Amino acid sequence: ADAPAAAEDASAAEDALPTADTPARAATGSPASVRPLTVELIPSAAGDALLARWQLAAPEGTQLVLSQPAAEKLGLAPGARVEAVIVRTRAGREEGARVTLTLAGIAPLAAFDRDGAFVALDLLEAAEDWRDGFGVPRLEWPGEARPGKGRVYPGFRLYARTLEDVAPLRSALVAEGLEVVTQADAIDNVRRLARNLDLLFAAIAALGGSGYVAATAAASLATVERKRRELSLLRLLGLPTRGLLLFPLAQAACTAGFGLLLAFVLYFGASFGLNLLFATDTGEQLCRLLPQHAAIAVGATLTAVALAALVGGLRATRIEPSEGWREV
Secondary structure: OOOOOOOOOOOOHHHEEEOOOOOOEEEEEOOOOOOOEEEEEEEEOOOOHHHHOOOOOOOOOOEEEEEHHHHHHHOOOOOOEEEEEEEEEEOOEEEEEEEEEEEEEEEOOOOOOOOEEEEEHHHHHHHHHHHOOEOEHHHOEOOEOOOOOOOOOOOOEEEOOOHHHHHHHHHHHHHOOOOOOOOHHHHHHHHHHHHHHHHHHHHHHHHHHHHHHHHHHHHHHHHHHHOHHHHHHHHHOOOOHHHHHHHHHHHHHHHHHHHHHHHHHHHHHHHHHHHHHOOOOOOOOOOOOOHHHHHHHHHHHHHHHHHHHHHHHHHHHOOOOHHHHHOO
8 A cells, every 4th residue: 555654643542443564573672681572563653543542652763662562571661772673684694773762651452462662654664674675874774775766555554533434444445455454343242232232221211211200290190189279279369270280390390400410419429430440541431421411311301300290280270269168
């Protein structure tokens, strides 16, 4: 693919489409290590979502970010100096180019579980030029000058904004004749689980909502029956039918308002505890209520209360003014 190997700007590292691994290898060692370690060089640049997810800055210049397995085998910590060796064979003779790098960070296992090193694109290109038999003057690696023709990259990493965008992106890339590797099975399992959980939640919410409406309607009817004498007296004093209709509605709305306030207080307390308990280094939240979802919950609650209280309101409008005199 005639595309840069640097990571494109993206928003979600979990939606990555790893298409091809850069084949370059480097023997990396340090004074503290007994033997060198062969690692896979992975191009990176500003906007690399895979590193940004773990609050790691993309390497620049002679910096590198090692994977956790590689860092553990070399016994290195951030800030250490690493001597990288890129080996090539030319004219039957093995040659090695050396460069001293600074370890800028360590990527966790969830980011990359093999022996790898994230490096700047220009450093990876220099390593590829050296392996292809060319020299790199800026790093003082001897050899012939590289031709000025365009560079062809063996692969690249691409990030999708959401899980739903992965399949269309894959189809578009395949249509261009590119070989694409995605986590299709894992994505399908996650989407199926999310869909099933949504259906389960909807069923529970529907049953709970139906019970809530029935209970509110029964409570509204009971209130009207209990206050029948008082309402008839109010009717006798000139309270219009509209006022009798609004009486149970206002009472139910006040009850729903206090219930919503209590529900939000309990929710924020529970969500804070859950997010604190399951906190991760990525800053993600296990429990989060979006403003639009909160607005939907408030609107649905008030609508259900109004419909349920309307049953009691209609019963109140049928109360005759004379009923209050009969019980005096």
